[in-house]
Amino acid sequence: MSAKSIMIVGVGGQGTLLASRILGQALLNQGFDIKVSEVHGMSQRGGSVVTYVKYGEKVYSPVVRDCEADLIIAFEQLESVRWINHLKKDGKVIINTQEIDPMPVVIGAAEYPKDLINSIKQKNISTTALDALSLAIEAGSPKAVNVVLIGVLANIMDFDKSVWIDAVKETVPQKFLDMNLKAFDLGYDYKTI
Amino acid sequence: MKKLLLGNEAVARGIYEAGCTVVSSYPGTPSTEITEYAAKYDEIYAEWAPNEKVSMEVAIGASIAGARSFCAMKHVGLNVAADPLYTASYMGVNAGLVIAVADDPGMHSSQNEQDSRHHARASKTMMLEPADSKECLEYTKLAYELSEQFDTPVLLRLTTRVAHSRSLAQVSDRTDFSLKPYEKNIAKNVMMPAMAKVRHEIVEQRIQNQVKWAESTSINTVEINDSKIGIITAGICYEYAKEALGENASYLKLGCVYPLPVDLILDFASKCETVYVIEELDDFIETHCKKIGVNVIGKELFTFLGEYSQTLVREKILGEKVESIKIEKEIPNRPPVLCAGCPHRGVFYALKTLGVAVSGDIGCYTLGALAPLGAMDTCICMGASISALHGRNKANKDFEKNSVAVIGDSTFLHSGVTGLMDIAYNKSNSTVMILDNSITGMTGHQQNPSTGYTIKGDPTSAVNLEQLVKAVGINRVRVIDPYNIEETKQAIKEELAVDEPSVIIARRPCALLKYVKHNPPLTVNNDKCIGCEMCMKIGCPAISMKDKKAVIDYTQCVGCDVCTQMCKFSAIESKEA
Structure with missing residues (x-):
């Protein structure tokens, strides 16, 4: 198989790095060659952040560019549209409907665009949009948005559920494991649109 | 066994497997995690040094003493450490010396886009460049062998996408490397003109030998x-x-x-x-x-x-071009911001409202330059805030009354304190603000000589900033709480007014530090909020406007009360109230 590409996009501080680590661990346990490209440093401070995860028989470049992503997981609405040009024509998106105002919107220099999710659906892109924040809070912490979204991803991808559960167990701290497993299940059981 | 390793983690593993025992670095994105991972190995002595020059000198000293040694830095850090590097190249090594330098093409987290390969050629130091984590690990080990084979320090060049990508690497056991015997050797290790002339000849021959090696090496x-x-x-x-x-x-x-x-x-x-x-x-x-x-x-x-x-x-x-999906919407930028509860916020708001020119520096607080705070005039390199302010005030004495330098605790110790000596010694009436958040922030919370802890978390002596400032010859030193905007403004006004140099230490630990206790999140009383947007002027990411009323995101707010001081209508309340 040729390498597959997944992008995890969001706002610095939302926990996208942990999501990429769980995904990376799941793919590793499946025996794939894998590359995960992360962003550290300045953009982690509330900026737009992106992580690339690529897997297959052999992966060369760790980055994903225009029209290359098979799947985009967006932790925030605006970020889904910002990175949509990276999606393949037949790619899929998972979107957390949470809105986080970027500083230009906060200070009134720009407006938060409306109707973003519909504008993606209008392009005939297979879209799953959900309020992952509410599910995370239901699981026990707003910080568990990342694991909820991994749950949604797990349902879309073709691996056995146990692969994902193992990856969550291997990646999250022991004391938050139960909460994260609940968050995973809430995401996994979410009915895709 | 194959493991999924971050490029930087793989370098650290390579150091470990090569039997290295001394690591000294100063943090800098994208190189920081190498030293953090190295510090997890009990067999390795690892430390954060005050700056890159010190770290490289520590590594050189350890190499001469007979230990395989290492230091890591970002590209601009190599400029700071260039002085020891260029002469260490002449001296060569006793045990292997490897220096990792991480370039940042695209400037994800840097102030310039310099290419460190020029330093390799200029200092006549061999440089290897891995492409993934597997090579990070293998090349690091090879670098030690080459260092000893050719009697030279060896540079390992990373770029952001290699340093910060995870890929598979084969890990193996550590090779025991016992200390090489130390012998006093003035001709090799004391670089004065007579000795250095001889060494330079050896270096030129060494490069010829390395070129021959490069013709047939397996890398x-x-x-x-x-x-x-x-x-x-x-x-x-x-x-x-x-x-x-x-x-x-x-x-x-x-x-x-x-x-x-x-x-x-x-x-x-x-x-x-x-x-x-x-x-x-x-x-x-x-x-x-x-x-x-x-x-x-x-x-x-x-x-x-x-x-x-x-x-x-x-x-x-x-000549292939792709046509990507386009959505016709104006997508606002999302620049990085000072975090909710950041203790620097109050300082920059105070400086902005007072109309003070700010000579800035490198760190989280550089974000004070962005809207809506916009409170920075210059930012050059580590430590430059203080010395550039001195120059500004020497160029035009009028600036003394309306300009300050702003620098963090770690940056001050890195290379700001020398600028402060210049201010005291050469008598400019300059005002310097040290924003002491008790950690090295932007690179992800590393200890420094003022925090009282080592890289391994052990308690140690801490630089007393007040005493240090006084010792270099500054008599006026005061400590303020930057969460208190009025106190901050008052201190800035008073120190700018006096006719002698002064230092204001704005002290509050980074809100992201685990030991920092947060107050309950604040809420907006909609009956009192008139939508004047005064609270928006501090640029807190937890505050936004919805339907002409301020809204505070309870997931981000740490209850720092800076916004409460902005509100003239007492509309921002603590949940406990």
């Missing part, structure tokens, strides 16, 4: 496929080229980027119809190829700017 690899397109490349650019062109091109991948081979390149080029050099940043390999008479295509096709990608290679060499 300079030739892969002959289709002969129409030949690619000469190194590091991450090999991955981009290989993904873009696959077996439709032949490759010469250079694992050693300094010194470069001659015959190997001539031979490869003779087998290909058109030869391209693909390298991010400067035309380092290209210039060498042209010098030895190989007609290559490089920067006339590829850019000097930013990061490359497989897409760029396809576009430039194959």
Whole structure:
């Protein structure tokens, strides 16, 4: 198989790095060659952040560019549209409907665009949009948005559920494991649109 | 066993497996995690040094003493450490000395886009460049062998995409490396003109020997496929080229980027119809190829700017362009911001409202330059805030009354304190603010000499900033709480007014530190909020306007009360109230 590409996009501080680590661990346990490209440093401070995860028989470049992503997981609405040009024509998106105002919107220099999710659906892109924040809070912490979204991803991808559960167990701290497993299940059981 | 390792983690593993015992570094994105991972090994003594120059000197001293040693820094850090590097190159090593330098093409987290390969050539130091985590680990180990074989420090060049990508690497056991015997050797280790003249001759011969090695080493690899397109490349650019062109091109991948081979390149080029050099940043390999008479295509096709990608290679060499999905919406930028509860926020708001010019520095607080605070006039390099303020005030005495320097605790100890000595010694009436958040923040919470803890978390002595400032000759020193805007403003006004140099220490630990207890999140009383947007002026990411009322995001708010002080209508309340 040729390498597959997944992008995890969001706002610095939302926990996208942990999501990429769980995904990376799941793919590793499946025996794939894998590359995960992360962003550290300045953009982690509330900026737009992106992580690339690529897997297959052999992966060369760790980055994903225009029209290359098979799947985009967006932790925030605006970020889904910002990175949509990276999606393949037949790619899929998972979107957390949470809105986080970027500083230009906060200070009134720009407006938060409306109707973003519909504008993606209008392009005939297979879209799953959900309020992952509410599910995370239901699981026990707003910080568990990342694991909820991994749950949604797990349902879309073709691996056995146990692969994902193992990856969550291997990646999250022991004391938050139960909460994260609940968050995973809430995401996994979410009915895709 | 194969493991999924971050590039930086793989370098640390390589250090460990090579039997290295001394590591000294100063944090800098994208190099920081190498030293953090190295510190997890009990067999390795690891430390954060006050700056890169110190760290490299520590590593050089340890190498002379007989231990395999290491230091890591970002590209601009190598400028700080260039002084010891250039002379250590003449001296060579006792036990192996490896220096990792991480360049940041695309400037994800840097103030310039310099290409560290120039330092390798200028200092006549061998440089290896891995392309993924597997090579990070292997090249680090090889670097120790080469260091001892050629009697030279060896540079390991990383770029952001290698340092911060995870890929599979084979890990093995640590090799026991016992200390090499130390022998006093004035001719080799005391660099005065008479000795250095002899050493320089040895260095030139060493490069010739290394070129011979580079002609046949297994890390300079030739892969002959289709002969129409030949690619000469190194590091991450090999991955981009290989993904873009696959077996439709032949490759010469250079694992050693300094010194470069001659015959190997001539031979490869003779087998290909058109030869391209693909390298991010400067035309380092290209210039060498042209010098030895190989007609290559490089920067006339590829850019000097930013990061490359497989897409760029396809576009430039194959003329392929992609048409991506477009959504016709104005998408606002999302620049990084000072975190909710950041203790720097109050300082920048105070400086902005007082109309004070700010000589800024490197760190989280550089974000004070962005809207809506916009409270920074200059930011040059580590430590420059203080010395540049001194220069500004010497150029025009009027500036003394309305300009301050702003610098963090770690940056101050890195290279700000020398500028402060200049202010005291050469008598400028300058006002310096040390924003002491008790940690090295932007790089992700590293300890420094003022925090009282080592890299391994052990308690240690802490620099007393007040006493240090006084000791260099500044008599006026005061400590304020930057969460108190009025106190902050008052202190700035008073210190600018006096006719002597002064230092204001704005002290509050970073709100992201685990030991910092947060107050309950604040809420907006909608009956009291009139939508005046005063609270928006501090640029807190937890505050936004919805339906002409302020809203506080309870997931971000840490209850710092800075916004409460902004509100003239007492509309911002604590949940407990």
